[in-house]
Amino acid sequence: MSYKDNISKKLAARKSENAFRTLSVREGLIDFFSNDYIGFARNKELQKEIHSKELSYNLEVCNGSTGSRLLSGNSALAESVEQYLAQFFKVESTLLFNSGYAANLGVLSALPQKGDTILYDELIHASLKDGARLSFADRISFRHNDLEDLERKIKKSKGDIFVVLESIYSMDGDQALLKEIIGISKKYNACIIVDEAHSTGTSGAIGQGLVLAENVADDIDIRIHTFGKAMGIHGACVAGSKELIDYLINFSRPFIYTTAFSPHSFLSVLAAFEKLEQSASVIEALNKNIQQLSAGLHSFEGYIASTSPIHVLKVGGTDNVKQLATAVQESGFDVRPILSPTVKKGEERLRFCVHAFNTKTQIEELLAALKKNL
Ligand SMILES: Cc1ncc(COP(=O)(O)O)c(C=O)c1O
Structure with a gap:
C-alpha cells in the first residue's frame, strides 16, 4: 500500500466515524470556547x-x-x-x-x-x-x-x-x-x-x-x-x-x-x-464567573466538577455531542465538541471555557440553551 492509499484510508475512516476535522472560522458567537481566560488576547x-x-x-x-x-x-x-x-x-x-x-x-x-x-x-x-x-x-x-x-x-x-x-x-x-x-x-x-x-x-x-x-x-x-x-x-x-x-x-x-x-x-x-x-480584580471576576457556571452545570448529568475556567459535560458518542454543540451554537454560543481521539471513545464531550469578560446574563443564557437541548 502506498502512502497515498494510507492517507485516503485514514481520512475515509475518520469520515465514516463522523470524526473528520476541518478548520473553521465562526464569527459573531459569544466566546465560551477560547483559552483567552482573562481577556488578554483581545485587550487593546x-x-x-x-x-x-x-x-x-x-x-x-x-x-x-x-x-x-x-x-x-x-x-x-x-x-x-x-x-x-x-x-x-x-x-x-x-x-x-x-x-x-x-x-x-x-x-x-x-x-x-x-x-x-x-x-x-x-x-x-x-x-x-x-x-x-x-x-x-x-x-x-x-x-x-x-x-x-x-x-x-x-x-x-x-x-x-x-x-x-x-x-x-x-x-x-x-x-x-x-x-x-x-x-x-x-x-x-x-x-x-x-x-x-x-x-x-x-x-x-x-x-x-x-x-x-x-x-x-x-x-x-x-x-x-x-x-x-x-x-x-x-x-x-x-x-x-x-x-x-x-x-x-x-x-x-x-x-x-x-x-x-x-x-x-x-x-x-x-x-x-x-x-x-495588576490584574487581581480580573482574576476575581473570572472566579466569580467560574462559580456561576459551575453552580449552573452541577445538576447536569455528565458534568465533571471543576473550579477552573474549563468545564465539561460528558455526552458520549460523536453524533450526540456534535448535535448538542450545533444546537448550542445556533443559540449564539461558541462551544465546541471534543471528539475521540482527543478524548477516549465514549467520553466525547462538550467543553466550555468561561472568561473574566463573560457576563452574568451570557452564562445564564448558555445554561438555558443547554437545558433546552439536552
Ligand atoms: C496542558 C497543555 N500543555 C501544553 C499545551 C501546548 O501549549 P502551546 O499551545 O503554547 O503550544 C497546551 C495547549 O494546547 C495544553 O493544553
Missing part, C-alpha cells in the same frame, strides 16, 4: 503597551531574532525577560521556548535517560506524551489522579523516576492532587514535572499558577508555564533550578535547533506579565 491596552515597548526599546535588530539562542538569537532583552519571569514565578531560573508544545518536548525528550521511568497521569496533554516518546526512558501511565495506581506503579519503576502532571487538566478541567502526589513521589525520590498551561494567569491572586497558589513550589522540580492561554500571547517558559536550565540549554533539542523568539514576542511577554501583576 495590552496591544498598546506592547507597541509602546517596541518603540521605546528602539532595537536595531527589530523584526526577527536572526538565529537560535546559542548563536545570533540571544540578546540582553531575552535574558532580562527570563530573569523577570524567574522573579515572577519565584524560581531560580527560567528558559523561554517558542511554544508550550516545544517546552514540553524540550523537557521530556532531554531529561529522562535510558533505564529511567516516566510515570504520567493518563490525561496529560499530547505534547507531554510526545516528549516522553522522544526520550529513551520507559513510559507508564497511571489512572487519572489515582493515588493508589500511582503508588503501585512508582514502586515498580526503575532508574530515575519522573512523575508528570498538569496542574489543571485541559480536557477535564479538574486539578492535580498536588499535595498527595508530592507525598508519594518524595518517598521514591521522584522528580515532579507540572505543566501549568491552564493555571498560568488564572490560579492564585495574580495568576502565578497552582504550584505557588498551593504553596508547594519547594517540592516541584520543574514547572512549564505557557503564554498562549490566559496570557493572551504566545510562547512558554520552563521554570526550575539554574542547573536544570543549563542542562536544557545544552541538551534540549527543541530549544537548541530553532530560531529564537522575535523581539516583538520578548516584549509581549514582558508587557503581558506586567499587566498580569
